[in-house]
Amino acid sequence: MKAYKSMISSSDTVHGISPRVSSYEEVRERRTRRTTGILGKAAVFLILLLYAVCLMLPFYVLFVTSITPYQELMGSMSFIWWPQEVTWEAFVPFISTDNILADDIGVPILHGFLNTLWSTLLTTTVSLFVSGLAAYCYSKIRFKGKEVLFMFQLATMMIPMATMTVPSLLWYETLGWTHSWFPIIIPGLFGGATTIFFLRSYMASVPNETLEAAKIDGLGPFRIFLKIVFPQAIPAFIAQFIFAFVGGYNNYMGPLLYLSDDPQNYTLQLVVTELRTFYNQPGQVCASCLIALVPLIIVYVIFQRFFIEGISIGGGKE
Amino acid sequence: MERIAAGRLTLDLHRKKKFSGEKAFAYVCVSLPLIGFILFSLVPLAISFISMFTTMEYYDLSTMTWNEFETFKIVFSDQDLYKSLLVTVMLASSQFISLTVALFISFLLSKKPRGRKIFQILYFIPYICSSVATAYMWMTMFDPNYGIINTFLVGLFGEGARVNWSSDAAAYAIAIIITIVWQASGYGIVMYKAAFDAVNPSLYEASEIDGASAWKKFWRITFPSIAPTTFFLLMTGIIAGMQTFDIARLFAVSFFPDAWTGTAGPGNIGLTTVMFIYNKGTLYFNIPEASVASWILFVIILTLSLINYRLRKRWVNV
Known part of the structure; x- marks a missing residue:
């Protein structure tokens, strides 16, 4: 209010549109605002820094514990910020063939990583492709019964199938699929309702004129999808890919139910949990966690823009 | 013709x-x-x-026989079920803590402090960490002897403040909640950040002319603008929280090597409903009983989803 008043009074001066003459009050107010501004900024920065340190602390603990000798750790009654003698021994069973399961899985972390990678990439890619095609049809092709089918597809989103994970064992046992990759992979190949819904709303922005022109040029629907719709919806696909990939990489319950009885089938997360039976020293547990975490964190840091954008656009539209 | x-x-x-x-x-x-x-x-x-209406051997559908609601009688007289539902609600309500933390931190981030970008990248890292690694790293943090949490507590309040996180029920529950909050708040921060960025800046300008205080500005402009995001995060968070399994089971298995019996912490304080279902289905091979509990959870979550859907629809229309 004060600033507003002084502005009026300053424009009343002889020069009319001359440089504003600030009143005493205004100068004082501005000065106090600036000092609280700087103090406030520093406080904000410090709180954010403190929070970041708290969040990152577990990673430091993980690292230090993994390089601390077992004896030193067991004899200590407080946290060891840095070991007297650094040892990398805890990593050995996981990154070499010097382990009890070597006959089955060779280098455990590598074996688990490859299993996780192929299974996750396969389901994620196929699922995205199938969902993308369905989304394209729902958004750009006219066909009888479209509204009814889409309503049905939407309704499936409401069904909390996650609660049925354990009872589903019955169905997969009947199919003879337990103790195999099928329950992890096959259901995922048919696409997902949430993905379809999200991709569909994104594809709505692809101009119909372009598609009509392509149709006149004689392009079939599949090629229109591949050459026109897909390239324009790539950000949406990346967002969904990241969701699905992180979910698959970190999946614990699925592999636990179906893959944990055969070391050959261990995924990365199972390597960490199952090898704990044999290597349960704190350093070894921390070492295996650390190696399992690093690949995804590196990918995240490189592509963090896509992660964060993907999460914020993906989540908001669900 | x-x-x-x-x-x-x-x-x-x-x-x-x-x-x-x-x-x-x-x-x-x-x-x-x-x-x-x-x-x-x-x-x-x-x-x-x-x-649910049958008795069967192992997972063999052909051995199903009608049992006159016997399964329901057994499950509904099982005190563990009610306890697990309470535990699940308690863990799901830790969402309120995650959300408050996320709201506060992203509010500070919206003040555009130095290093904002890097903070944001760091804050999201816990969210992409697997529950396996998360559970194990926090177990190390909570170790009674060499754990960093106890080291801080002892340093601040003396030896009497040393907590045995795995033998005291309340402490065990707090440990699980801290772990879940650590992992979950990153998602809220990203979503809130997008919501803060989307607040119409002219509203702030208008209120500044009216001389509104920062406090008033937050409650009158910012808070209503981000209300849909809050609601979305709360509902999805509670729905996810109702299905807590990974952290609860990993804590149970790691702190108590005999957890194959299905126990989960002192006085079963870490027994979530999904863990109850998992124990019934895989440790006792009793899918009918697991199904009854699954359907209870199914109905609860379906109801929450429908409420979420209805209210969101109304919100968008308003």
Whole structure:
């Protein structure tokens, strides 16, 4: 209010549109605002820094514990910020063939990583492709019964199938699929309702004129999808890919139910949990966690823009 | 006459050709996800539903026999079920803590402090960490002897403040909640950040002219603008929290090597409903009992989803 008043009074001066003459009050107010501004900024920065340190602390603990000798750790009654003698021994069973399961899985972390990678990439890619095609049809092709089918597809989103994970064992046992990759992979190949819904709303922005022109040029629907719709919806696909990939990489319950009885089938997360039976020293547990975490964190840091954008656009539209 | 008939014939042919192309394509694409839903959601749902009224051996459908609601009687007289529901609600309500932290931190981030970008990248890292690694790293943090948490507590309040996190029920619950909050708040921060960025800046300018204080600005402008995000995060968070399994089970298995019996912490304080279901289904091979508990959870979550859907719809319309 004060600033507003002084502005009026300053424009009343002889020069009319001359440089504003600030009143005493205004100068004082501005000065106090600036000092609280700087103090406030520093406080904000410090709180954010403190929070970041708290969040990152577990990673430091993980690292230090993994390089601390077992004896030193067991004899200590407080946290060891840095070991007297650094040892990398805890990593050995996981990154070499010097382990009890070597006959089955060779280098455990590598074996688990490859299993996780192929299974996750396969389901994620196929699922995205199938969902993308369905989304394209729902958004750009006219066909009888479209509204009814889409309503049905939407309704499936409401069904909390996650609660049925354990009872589903019955169905997969009947199919003879337990103790195999099928329950992890096959259901995922048919696409997902949430993905379809999200991709569909994104594809709505692809101009119909372009598609009509392509149709006149004689392009079939599949090629229109591949050459026109897909390239324009790539950000949406990346967002969904990241969701699905992180979910698959970190999946614990699925592999636990179906893959944990055969070391050959261990995924990365199972390597960490199952090898704990044999290597349960704190350093070894921390070492295996650390190696399992690093690949995804590196990918995240490189592509963090896509992660964060993907999460914020993906989540908001669900 | 003949000419008209011929014209109609070519028209029909044209239509047919169009159908065999684009529309057939659309039906195929759209039906794939629906087939997947029927095969891997509806069928298991139906089987699980039927199994509730039967007794069976192992996972063998052919041994199913009608048992006059015996399964329901057993499950509903199981005190563990009620306890697990309470535990689950308690863990799900830790969402309120995650959300408050996320709101506060992203509010500070919206003040555009130095290093904002890097903070944001760091804050999201816990969210992409697997629950396996998260559980193990926090177990190390909570170790009674060399754990960093106890080191801080002892340093601040003396030796008497040392907590045995795995033998005291309240401490065990707090440990799980801290772990869950650590992992979950990153998602909230990203979503809130997007919401803060989307607040109409002219509203702030208008209120500044009116001389509104920062406090008033937050409650009158910012808070209402981000209310839909808050609601979305709360609902999805509670729905996810109701299905807590990974952290609860990993804590149980790691702190108590004899957890194959299904115990989860002192006085079963870490026994979530999904863990109850998992124990019934895989440790006791009793899918009918697991199904009853699954359907209870199914109904609860379906109700929450419907409320979420309804209210969101109203919100968007307003």
